Amino acid sequence: MPERDDLLAELGLLPTWRLRQRAGMTAATTAEPGAAGSRDAEVRDGPEARVIRIAALEWRDFAADVESCTACGLAAGRKKSVPGVGDTKAEWLFVGEAPGSEEDARGEPFVGQAGRLLDNMLAALGMKRGENVYIANVLKCRPPNNRTPEPREVDACRPYLDRQIALIRPRIIVALGKSAATTLLEVDATIASLRGRTHRYRGVPLVVTYHPAYLLRSLPDKAKAWEDLLFARRTLRSAMGDDDP
Numbered sequence: 297m298p299e300r301d302d303l304l305a306e307l308g309l310l311p312t313w314r315l316r317q318r319a320g321m322t323a324a325t326t327a328e329p330g331a332a333g334s335r336d337a338e339v340r341d342g343p344e345a346r347v348i349r350i351a352a353l354e355w356r357d358f359a360a361d362v363e364s365c366t367a368c369g370l371a372a373g374r375k376k377s378v379p380g381v382g383d384t385k386a387e388w389l390f391v392g393e394a395p396g397s398e399e400d401a402r403g404e405p406f407v408g409q410a411g412r413l414l415d416n417m418l419a420a421l422g423m424k425r426g427e428n429v430y431i432a433n434v435l436k437c438r439p440p441n442n443r444t445p446e447p448r449e450v451d452a453c454r455p456y457l458d459r460q461i462a463l464i465r466p467r468i469i470v471a472l473g474k475s476a477a478t479t480l481l482e483v484d485a486t487i488a489s490l491r492g493r494t495h496r497y498r499g500v501p502l503v504v505t506y507h508p509a510y511l512l513r514s515l516p517d518k519a520k521a522w523e524d525l526l527f528a529r530r531t532l533r534s535a536m537g538d539d540d541p
């Protein structure tokens with residue numbers, strides 16, 4: 297693994313992050329009797345039947361269920377659905393907005409430049425994609441031209457994210473960007489107003505920070521994102537009864 301300073305330099309965060317640290321900032325019913333049958337029942341019984349079915353999905357059926365989903369118009373334009381990636385028993389859950397073009401092509405969230413930045417941020421914390429970390433998006437399919445998700449698309453896809461969270465049972469959720477934060481918290485607010493506090497999603501501590509794609513365009517806010525991640529780590533440790541810095 298690269299040295300910590302190399303990683304911070306890679307992020308364009310030296311000397312700011314290091315100085316801040318020195319200053320004391322520690323830092324699918326299992327688709328029974330078969331998905332097709334369940335979906336037939338949904339057509340008959342309406343959207344609530346779909347929500348109930350997704351709320352009972354198990355991991356073995358999850359990705360295939362997302363891949364065959366046509367509950368919103370984004371299904372028509374996707375190459376691949378992007379259900380999520382990582383340790384399904386992770387303490388850390390990172391939630392972004394939606395897949396971009398590279399994610400759509402590969403079926404994995406946060407690849408490409410923004411993904412590299414996220415991986416480097418994780419590495420600076422001593423963490424790694426897939427090890428005690430799960431990464432997902434609010435939307436599982438790419439909006440055309442990476443436009444902002446529409447409320448009806450968020451509503452249609454939300455049962456999948458809710459089910460992922462219920463299955464993973466993370467100890468801390470980091471909402472990356474406004475879409476993830478406002479969707480999970482069900483508020484309409486700016487990132488600036490939501491940062492620096494511990495929120496709750498169904499009892500799980502939730503911390504808000506900027507989306508890596510935004511950070512690629514805004515160097516000053518990278519330092520704030522680092523503060524947010526350190527805050528998230530302290531929040532997790534506190535929740536687990538370990539108050540070591």
Ligand code: SF4
Binds near residue numbers: 362369370371
């Ligand atoms: Fe289904 Fe979500 Fe894809 Fe819409 S974005 S088609 S709700 S998986």
